[in-house]
Amino acid sequence: MIMEVLIPSSAEEICELLSQDNSRQLLAGGTDFMVEVNYRHRSPSSVIAIDRVPELRNWHHDGDSVVIGSCVTYREIERGPLATLVPALAQAARTVGSPQIRNAGTIGGNIGTASPAGDMIPVLSALGAEVSLRSSEGKREISLDDLIVGVKQTSLGQGEFIESVRVPVLESPQEFLKVGSRSAMVISVTSLALITYPKTQSVGIGLGAVNPRPTRARQAEEFIKDFLNWESMQVDPSGLDHFKELVSEASRPIDDHRSVAAYRRHSIGVLAQRALTRIFSERSPSG
Amino acid sequence: MTATETYKVGARSGVGVSSQRPDAVPKATGEFSFSSDLSSHNMLWGKTLRSPYPSARIRNIDYSEALAISGVHAILTASDVPGKNLFGLEHPDQPVLADDIVRYAGEPIALVAAEHPEIAADAISRIHVDFEVLNPLVDAESAVTADPIHPEGNVIRHLVIDYGDPTSSGDVTVEGTYEVGMQDQAFMGTESGMAVPSPDGSVDLYISTQWLHSDQKQIIEALNLPEDMVRLTLAGVGGAFGGREDVSMHVHLCMLALHTGRPVKMIYDRNESFLGHVHRHPAKIWYRHHANKDGLLVKVEGKIILDGGAYASTTSAVLANACCFSTGPYKVDNAQIEGWGVRTNNPPCGAMRGFGNVQTCFAIEAQMDKIASALDIDPVELRLKNALEPGDQIITGQEITGAAPVKEVISSLADHPMPEPAINDLLARPGGTGRTTDQKHVKRGVGFAVSIKNLMFAEGFDDSSEALCEVNDGSVAIHTACVEVGQGFVTLVHQIAEEILGVSDITVIPADTSIGSAGSTSASRQTWMSGGAVLKACEAVVVNLIEQIAEEEGVKYENLDGTLVSEDGTKTIPISEALRGRSFQEKVVHRHAPTFPLDEKGQGNAHVSFAFAAHRAVVDVDQELGLVRVVEIATSQDVGRILNPIQAVGQIEGGITQGLGLAVLEELVMKNGVIQNANFTDYLLPTALDTPPIEIASLIEEPEPGAPFGAKGIGEPPTISSTPAVVAAIRDATGLDLRRVPVRPEDIALE
Incomplete structure (x- = not known):
């Protein structure tokens, strides 16, 4: 009945919270998760709201690729410099929900939810995206295609969370x-x-x-x-x-x-x- | 000229101007108090346990675990219903709480009252019902002969209209079978309300509804209480469209409040709302039209099956509408129509904007286009040739005695300029934000459709509305039980009272059951009925005022347009001034001209008045992907007289959008009796991007005899022929038959 909501301020802190209890639910925008909570399809006792962690909300250009923090919103992807760097991702982001949803929903949330209808998924797959995972044990990279293993299923390990996703900057159509x-x-x-x-x-x-x-x-x-x-x-x-x-x-x-x-x-x-x-x-x- | 450019909101009130609605700003800013905002000291929260199965026997209900939860104050089941465990809008056939049998998925079984909505929801999940799951009856056609699923049988109504010569035939015949999917009212504000018990065992119910007195009648039967112990007051309504005409949580709230002795509130979530109200009847319709070679209709044969779902609701009246107007706004001397409203284990269906006319209009207009095509006559020309005129009979033998400017409606729309060619914008094409469609994939089509709608209740129903006009020292208060669902009645009360009394200080007293019934806010009837009652009450005040002055001064005055003029013409005084220092209380009951039941051949003067509308849709279709973009809908409508232009336009724009929804988007998808998309993620209403510019070609103002100020109801016609116009346009673009709405991408792309 009572749902604890934890609001960490760094990725380090997320690792810590997950290592204390890896059953804690991650919230990265909540546009899918909160609907499930409201309809009582899920009622986790502890939630970690990671979408205010600054390092997860940032993206940076890194040589031939761009690294997008897992809590970058659809709205940020949809327009501005990211839209120029990865246009297909921007086009997909524009199709997600309403402006309110796009202001809240995040790319990491879309990946973690692993819905077959997730709008980021085909773009990331075609781009050969590499997802950076993190836990208190360390970091690892995995291709998006290997991370999502079934309908709403990922190969995330215990205590692991999505830190960022890396896609190539191609400057071609x-x-x-x-x-x-x-x-x-x-x-x-x-x-x-x-x-x-x-x-x-x-x-x-x-x-x-x-x-x-x-x-x-x-x-x-x-x-x-x-x-x-x-x-x-x-x-x-x-x-x-x-x-x-x-x-x-x-x-x-x-x-x-x-x-x-x-x-x-x-x-x-x-x-x-x-x-x-x-x-x-x-x-x-x-x- | 777009609708919003045509009419400016006026500062002056009175009839005929766009006076601003009092709820406009509060609703825009979020300050308006809806029923979901109700609250009371010491309030509990109610919640309903509903059947997951469309057909099952209840063997046992064990709620001991739920009742043991701290904060749970009551759990009630069928045996706790104090009076008759049956309700129903037309007649009681539906249990307040299912007893031994559930007949649709979503049927209420038990109620919980708890300190907090979460506790109530938790309790619901811990009530254990032992079901014996039965095979549901979900096919409407086979329901006619299937084993009855209800003691009253499966055929709610069978109606035959036998008009003219059944042996007649024409030079050409066209035939078709059509289907209409289950549309939902999908009002924005879900069902909500609050019941407050009194120490004397009576209860006050604050509720969003369409008809307070019908609710009250059903509640007192179930509670076994006299009328004065169940008082209803209207709470802020967030849309209705027919979906609030039936009782939903009303009895449940009262039961929980009376049982616990505390105020109890309920709000349905979106999912429960889809389960908690009736829907538009899905229909299967077969037609054979006979016409002579000039295109004049000779005979119409039709069979209409409406799926009423598990309980009767208004199925009987919806079927009557579907059948009585099954030949559309056209003159035809011979008709053989047979209709069935049947019971199945699908969700109950009842009132929704357009009420039976929507279903048949979709099929009729497709048939009219087929005749036009068979005879190589222009579709608009064909409609003009067959258009009803004043003095004509409809197929129930009833003569049209009022205004019937059908030809004017059709011609004025046909003359309206067409929209510009497509602009080069990916978002403006079919597929919208999905970026699917390039200009080379787009075909444009145009469709035209015309409709008839009866106004007000029919078939001999004693339809009335009561209004009180109270004047105290020049200030005016008006009281009716007329429900404002958003249509703008409250604005109209101000306008009518100001028009007659010249006073701008007017209070509209909240609608409740302390005054007589106003009837339902449905059937496009409240302007005529409650507007008419308000008009009469105000006029009665003027009559009394003139009498009073005559007694005092010995001078007879006459009312000339709001000013009292003495017989000799020497003295004049505005009514507003004359009312100062005086008090009046005038209560009147307004009735329309009586109607009569249909006889065994479906003949009789069953209807009061008729309104007509025409719609022209322009669509862009991406045939390969089956995607449709409606580019523009233009309309002309027979309105009698416009009392508030901007509100008229609002009804027209909203109604057309709802019709567009049925044409290409809106359907509750059923699977073996269970709704698959009871949410706004998958029940797709048109977004702003799906809603085209709406062009008003003409509003035909030909005053209707007997109607206040000559005004006809305008709420329903926009919804009726907009659907077939859109589908006709898709047919025009694609060459496809398209016999079912909503038209889905696969219906176009896979053909």
Whole structure:
């Protein structure tokens, strides 16, 4: 009945609080967690509100990458310098909830909640994001794809918390597209991030809301390589149909109250094609 | 010209100007006191245990563990209901608390009163109910012949309308089957209220509702108390749309308060609110329309099934509306209509804005477009050809004696300019913030729809409203039991009283049961009924004033537009001045012209008055993804006379948005009798980004005989034909049939 709320002021202190009792619930914005508390789906006796810890609220540019503290809000990601550095992440952040939700919700919270519909997930996956975890035992890095192991399940160890997430700064086109029945403030039916990697002349494709855990459309990424011209930024349209199919095949969607699997499978392919052709204009090699 | 540019809020009051509503600023600043803000010294919190199953037998309820929790003051079950354990808006068929059987998921079983809402919730989770889970009946069509799930049977009403010659036929026939999903009123303020017991065993209930006296009647039966021992006072209402017409927590609160001897308050959370009120009836509708080659309707055949859910609520009246207006605002000499309102183990359905007309209008207007397409006639032209006119009969044989400017409504809308082509903005396209759609994926479509709505209660119901006008030394107080749900009645009271009495110092006494019933704030009826009662009460004061002066001065005065003029014309005095130093108390009961029941062929003068509206929707559709963006909705509406322009526009904008919601977003998704999305995360209301500019092409002011100031009700028509207009526009853009609302992305993309 009584819920203790602890408000640490440093990452060090979070480690300490967790090492005292690793069953303590972390709160990083609370936009999912508090709904569950209000509906009595969860009633933890002790909560650590980590979202006021200054070092978790900061981000910094670190060489070729940017390190985003776990308690940076969607609002901060959505606009300003971060939006220029990682545009797809900003595009995804804009689709989350209402302005009030985006002012409270955080990137670390989105990762830790590990919902298949989490809007940050496909972008981070396509970016090959590395998540920095910390506990009183020390720090470790893990790829986002390995951290989220199932629907609302992570491989966080006892006493561990998400300190930050590292993503590359690419300065090349990125796209995030999301389907929902409503124009805004809607949980994802399907979403997709497409990141270009000019150095390796490849694309990264992250799928949202169609698999229990973060999924890259690896076969589609591999397949489309041969159809892309990185100088003219054009795509040979003869590859698009199969590319779409491969993306759809990488999805394992379900029927639920938000949509049906058949539509999710269809729309994820459409999103992939649209994301790709927004970046690479369609032109046959002869033309 | 947009709605807000058209009308400026006026400083003067009186009828016809946009006088500002007294609750406008408090609501905008958060100072308005809603029912959820009620509190009292020594107050307890109530909470309801509800069935998780749509159909089950209750074998045993063990609440000993819950009762033992410190801070829990009462746990009540069916056996604690002091009077009849049944209530119902039209007739009592629903248990206050389930006794041996639960018939829908969400049905109340037990009540808790505790010191704190958390303690109450904890207690609820520790009440152990032993259920024998039964197979729910969830299909409305099979309910007609299935084993009864209620002692009164599964068919709540079967209604036949047999009009004209059944053997007639036309040059073309078009046929279609249509479905309407379960929409919810989704008012912002969830159910809340507070009951305060008195030492004499009576109780005061402060509650957000739509009809205080209907509530009172049902509560006294359940409590087994005389009328004067259950007093109701309206608490601040956060929207209604039909969803507060039925009793929800009313009896529960009174029971807990009387049992504990302490004030008890309840607030439903959003989830419980979706379980705690009735919804719009899901419908399945089959039509065959016959027309001659010029496009004139010859005959309409229709079958309508409404899923009433577990209890009757207003199903009977909703079905009557669906059937009586099943041919729309069109003249047709022959009609064979059969309707069923049935009982299932789905959540109970009842009143919601549009009340039966919404469901059939969606199907009728699709059929009209099919006729237009079959005959290659312009859809607007086809509607004009068939539009009802004054003096025409509707299919119940009732003649339209009042204003019926259907053609004017249609023409004025058709003449309205179309919106500009799409602007180059990703957010403005289908998909919105999801950035899904480039301009090359967008197809634009236009749809047109027209509707008819009956105003006020029907089928012989003795419909009345009482008003008191009290004058004390020139200041005026008005009392009715009319519920302000946000529609602006309180503003209107000020306007009417000022119009008649010329006084601006007017107090509107809170609505309660110490005065006679005002009827429900529903059926687009309160301006006519309670507005009419206020008008009559004010007029009675003027009549008495003239008599008093005549007695005093020996001079007869006449009321000329708010000024008393002596017979010889030498003396004039404004009514407001003449009222100074005088006191009056005039109470009147206002009734509309009587209506009559329908006979066995569905014939009779069952309705009072009719209002018409037309909507034109422009949509952009991304067909490959099935995403829709409504670009604009334009409307013309038959309003009789506008008493407050900005409030009229408010009703129209809100109603259209609710109609848009049904067209493309709003549905309670059911799975085997259980609502899957009883929350605002997944019950999708239109956001600001989904709501297009609303253009008012014309408000047709043709005064309605018998209505105060000639004003027709305006609340419901905007919701009715906006839905089919949006869907027609999607059909226009995609070429798809689209026989079901709401239209979901998969309905478009996977076709």
